[in-house]
Amino acid sequence: MKDMHRDKSKAGEIKNKSDLSIKLVAALQWLVFIMMNTIVPPVIVGNAYGLGAEQIVGLVQRTIFLVGFASLLQILWGHKLPLMEGAAGLWWSIFVIMAQNAVALGQNPQLLLPKLEGGLIIAGILLILLGITPVFHFFEKLFTPLVTGVYLILFSIQMSIILFSGMLGLTDKGTVDWKFMVVSIITVTITFYLSFKGKGLVKSFSPLAGIICGWVLYTLLGTSGGQIALPTASDVFSLPRPFSWGMPEFDSGIILMSVMVSFILLSNLFASVQLLKPAEPGNGSDMASKRGSIVNGIAVALSGIFSGIGTIPFSISVSFIHITGNASRHPFLLASIMMIIAGLISPVGYFFAAIPIVVGYAISFVVFSQMITFGMQNIFKAGIKEKNLFTFSISACIGISIIFLPAQTFEKVPALISGILSNGMLVGTAIAMIFEHLVFRKSEL
Template sequence: MRLFLSTIQWLVFILAGSLVAPLAVGNALGLPPEEIASFMQRTFLLIGVSALLQTLFGHKLPMMEGPAGLWWGVFVVYAGLIASGSLALSDGLRQLEMGMLITGGLFLLLGAMGWIGKIRKLFTPLVTGTYLIILVAQLSGSFMKGLFGIGYLTDEVDVRVALPAFGVLLIAMLLPRSRFGFLRNYSVLISLLAGWLLFIALGIAPEVLPAPSAFDIPGIFEWGLPQWDAGVLPTSILIGLLLLANLIASIAVVEKVVAKSQPDMPPVDYNRTSLIMGVSTALGGVFSAMGCVPISGTAGFMLTTGLVKRLPFILAAAGIALVSFFPPVTAVLTSLPMPVGYAVIFIPFASMIGLALREYQSLQGGDRDFFIIGVSLMIGIGSLFVPAQAIAHLPGLIRTIANNGLVLGMLVCIVLEQLFIYREKAALRGKDGTSGSR
């Protein structure tokens, strides 16, 4: 029974964290409801398969996979080009398939060459802590809009949605602190079921769309064969390098949480993880879905529920993949009210601030580290408030970085820290040279 409930809770967390991106992208692209449902179906398959591959053969951590925010951004950029009439929908979708195939090949190359271990050295506690704070800041806007019901039934704050959503959030905050072990361990599952039933009772839950068939195998290249375009290659390489940085930072966070309860856990093989990431990203192109990455929010979920064992997660990942073959089940799951999903996973994501502060506690650089943190957070969080249209005229490479505060802040942190380290080493070499000449 314990294994079953733990598996269901993992399933709920994966589901709640995976619905927003494909729904938002499908609507941005102007896809009809039946194609959005098919897109969701293929995304579920990719999420489940990617998680299984990584947990069994890659990093081997119980770590949720989900649509990458960077790919989300790229899809939205293409949606803008399509809406403006400068790119046909079919061409844009086929170019996105090609982009994921190229990025997958880059991950395979980096993993095969064994370069990931060297890159990982850049991700110090200073960088990881900064990454987590900017990540929460970036997500906080979406969470608050979701809780206030903005974009759910109307484009304004909706009291009918906000009151029950914040009620669910209150339940999600109180259950992990209950004196009853059952309520603490399964707080995410209980909160989601209670919220879903509440929204149904109030008549504000989405209707379940009719499924075209009871069983359906997700197809490959549903958008057509991949299409080459000169702009796809540099964009794909940049996205791959940025996703690699995201991958390393996310795994480092989850690895530390798991290590607390499993101190004998073997270290993560990052080169092997990159190989699996290459396979799963390429599968995103093959299945016409969104490329997936390990989600650092898993660490917050583990801290909230205490679930760190692999077996329940493996079963949940297999369940998500299996669901994709049954459109009626997919239709029911996609009827989950998004405000409830935001309320349920609010606490796991908010707890990542605590993880960031623990990373900072291990620092000993003093004023130097405070300076780097301040500059990185100002630039990273500040860029989140720059309107997308204000940088639309910039070259694609610069626009991709400037449009993502998380990546920009993390890159600034890495560069500043490495510059300070180089400067300090140079000063030491200078002193040694002076001493030697004397």
């Protein structure tokens, strides 16, 4: 009997160790995925504002810390879903547009940074207030399955164009870097194959396998120019410093822009929570979105305090979960803690920043391609009715047309308006809302 108990005890220990190992590897995979979607935006913003190398490094480290901290707050007290909280594309694109406009007017773009801090702080406070008032339910009802489907499809198309260009290594002359293309094709093929043909752990860790294979191939081909150039870390441990861009200034125009952007980006929150409800039925309630809004408000305000880029729950996380087949909260929780540590310990952050950007583009392309599937499922959920098909058609046509317009189309329009009009995803989603709730008005609103 004692031997039997001893054998059972050993078997239990082995199983626990195995489960822990699986969770740690899954957490590492989440960490790499989050890091790949975190390190590029601050580098782009830093270059747009003419920041020095050390300042860009500081912005990268602060962004890593803020993303990890915001994701941890969300999984523990917010929507409680494994959704990455990352630097929103609309936020950093507006940062870049404002910098370009300032340069065009002969102004120093860095003078805008304290005003952007102030705008983020006010926007964050308003998001918190929105989450604790009944008005929040009105915003949530705007995002019906049809509107959410239009949003997801346009978002996927808009991002896929950027990602595909990066995968090909397109130069200013429009030529393709064949080494980049080979690395991308192999990375995408391996990830797709393992995610669809793999079973169990092989399927779960397909993105990580793709990253490793892509990185090795990148090195073997002797490819250059596909990694972020950052100076050597001067300090091993560094705490994020508040107001690195100076004390916040409160400009009415920038505050208005920041508030509008935050409210528009609530679409990410609503879409992501709605998509994950089946995977996490315990969190599938209106309260999940409300808590998510409150925590997102805290994260946006902290982005202003610590001189960063506004964040939002990433819909792409849902596609990542679909590919890995793992919706467990524990690996994501561990990955969020690791992100915080990476933001505090410079060499850790620098290691992940060394991942070739082309590999990051390739993995993200695989993940974004799955979002179109979710978008179509939402369209079908709304019902194949003439009014729904018309709403989808007109929204998609206008949104996609704007996506393919030249970048300089709205350059003479004020930054607040051009940042919205030049974004096909936002315009298309807004049109879908107009037709869904005004032209074909629903009685429940």
